[in-house]
Amino acid sequence: MRLYSTLIILLLTLTQSFAQKKPLRVGVAGLVHSHVHQILNTIGKSNEIEIVGIAEPNRELAERFAKRYGYPMSMVYPTVTEMIAKTKPEAVTDYGRIVDHRKTVEACAPAGIHVMVEKPLATTYADAKAMAALARKHKVQLLTNYETTWYGSNHKAYAIADKDKAIGDIRKIVVHDGHEGPKEINVDPEFLAWLTDPVANGAGALFDFGCYGANLSTWLMHNQRPTSVMAVTQQIKPDIYPKVDDEATIILTYPKAQTIIQASWNWPFSRKDMAVYGRTGYVTTIDATRMRERLLGEKAEHELQATASDAPATNPFTYLTQLLRGETKPDELTSLENNLIVVEILDTARQSAKTGKAIQLN
Template identity: 30%
Template sequence: MAKIERIGIIGLVHDHIWNYLDPAKTLENCRIVCAADVHAALRERVAAELALGPEALYADWRAMLEKESLDACLVFAETALHAEATEACAARGLHVMAEKPMARTVEEADRMIAAARKAGTRLMINFPIMWNPDMRGLIDAVLSGAIGRVWMIHYRDGHKGPRELGCSSYFCDWLYDREKNGGGALMDFCVYGASVTARILGRPSSVYAVSGNLVKKDLAVEDNGVITARFGQDAIAIIEGTWTQVAQGHSISFFGEKGSIASSAFGPREYTINTPGEGARKLAPATLPPGEDKPIPYFVKRIREDRPFEGIASAENARIAQEILGAAFASIAADKPVALA
C-alpha cells in the first residue's frame, strides 16, 4: 500500500475547495496538515475548518514545500500556477490533485504530466461533475453501448456569471483574468463538455470555435463560447459555455445509432434514455463505491491501492480536454477550423 498520510494545500483561491474539506476530515490515517495562500483571511478560514495551528499556515507555498514533510498536495491556486506547483511537488516526490481546468494551455498540461511521470508520482485532475451520480450514470451508459455508437454530443452548461452567482472576490479576481485563468466562460464551462467529450469520443481531428462578449461588454474575457469538434467523418461534438444565462440551466444530449440520452434543461441533473422498443425512461444514476464518491477520499484511496485515476479524473483525459480548449482559442484567433496533428 502506497503511503499517503500528510497532505498540504497549495492555494485557497478556488472556491470549490470549501466543498471538499469535510470528507477529508474523516480519512483514516491521513489528514491535511498545512496550507499556503497569500491571503491571510483564507489562511484563517482554512485553519478554522481543519484545526490547523499558525505554524501550519504559509503565505508562500514554496516555503511550505521546503519545510513540511508531505506525501501529497491539493492545488487550488489560480490556473496559471498549476504547472509550476505540480512540477515542484513532483520534484519532491509528492502526488498532486489539481482542480479543473488542468492548465491554461496544453503545453502547461504536458509539463504537469511529464513531471509526474519522471518522478513516478500520481496526478489527478478534479472535475466536480465526476462526483454526480447521474452524470456518472450517463457516461457509464454511453460507454456500455446503451445507445450504440455515438455520432453527436451536445453539451451546454453555465450560469449568470461568477460575480452574479456570489463567488468570492478571491475567486473572481483570477477567473476574469486571462493571464491567470487562460480565458473566461469558454475556459470555465466548455472544459466540462470537453472532458466528457474526450471520455466518450477521444481526441478530435479538428476544432472550430467562436466566442464573444454578448452581454457583458466590459469583461476582458469572453462571456460566451461555442466549440464544434469533429472526429473525422464519424462524430461531432458541440460544446457551449456561458456566463450570461439568467436562469441556471444546462442541456446535455448524446445521440447514438441505437438511441439517445438527454437532460432536462432546467430540472435536476437527471437524464432520460430513449431507445426503440423500450421508449423513454429515466436513466439510473451510478452507484459510487464507498470512499470514491468525493474527490479527496478518492484521491487518497486510489493512491493507496495503486489504482489509476479513471475517466475524467485522469490527467490523460484532462489533457485531451485541454487540447480541445487550446485549439478552440487558436480557432477563434484565426477565425477558421484548427486541425489537431
C-alpha cells in the same frame, strides 16, 4: 469450535487493520479558488484525509478562512515549496489560479508528491505538456478534478453508450455547463479577480466551463483527439467581464461524430448536463442522478435514476485516498491522458475564437 475461533481471529485482524489505517496527508496549495471550501469543510470531519499544511501568500485571506474553519495559522506557509518541506504531505490539492498549476507540479513532482488540480489542468497546451513530463519522470499522479466526475449519471450514461452498446455508435454529444455568471452568483472576491483574467484563467467561460464538455467528450470518444476544433465566443456582458468571454460554443469534429460544447456565464440557472446520441438511441443526463433515455423501438423516452455507486467515488478526496492506497483503479475522467487532450482542445478553441476559423489538428 475451530471455525468460530478462526472467524474471531480474522475479525480482530481486520479491526486492527482498519484502526491502523492512517488518513492521507494532504497539503493545500492556494486558497483563492472557491472550490477550496469543499476540502476545508473536511477539517475535523474526515477520517480519510488530514490537511497538514496550507500554502497561501495572502495572510489576510488565510486568517479569514482560519476563523471560519478552525485551522491554526501555524499550518499556513507563504509558498508551496516551504509547505511541502515542513509538512511532508503525500499529496497536494491545488486551489490556486490555473496559470499557477505548473508551479505546483514543479515543486511537488521532484519531491515524489502527487498532485490533484482543479479543472482545467493548465491554461496552455505547452504548460500541460511540461507538467505531464514532470509527473511521468518522477512517477507521481497528476489528476484533474471536475465536479461532474462524481456524478453517477455521467458514469451510467457512459455504461449505456459504451459497455451496453444500447444506443449504437455515438454520432453526437451535446454538453451544457455554466451558470448566471461568477459575479452574479457572488463567488469569493479573490476567485473573481483571477477567474476573469485571461492570463490567470486562460479565458472566461470558454475555459471555466468549456473544459467540462472537452473532458466528457474525450472520455466518451476513448481519448481520441478531434480532427478539428471550431469556437465562437462573445462578451454579452462587457460591463461586468471586460477582459474575457462570458459565452462560448465549441464544436469538435471526429471522423464519425461531433461534439457541441455550450459553456456560458449567461444561463438563467446553474446547469451541468449532457446528451449522447447514438445511431439507434440516446441518453441524456439532467443532473447528478436524474436521466432520460430512448432506445430503438421505443415510442417515447423514459426516465432513469443513477446512484452514487455508479461513480468511482462520491467525492475527490475519497477517490484520491483510495487511488494512492491502491484500493481503486484510476478513473479516466481525472487522468493525465484525458486532460492533456482537454487542454489541447481549449488552447485550440481559444485560437479558433480569435481567428474565426476552424483549426485542423494533426
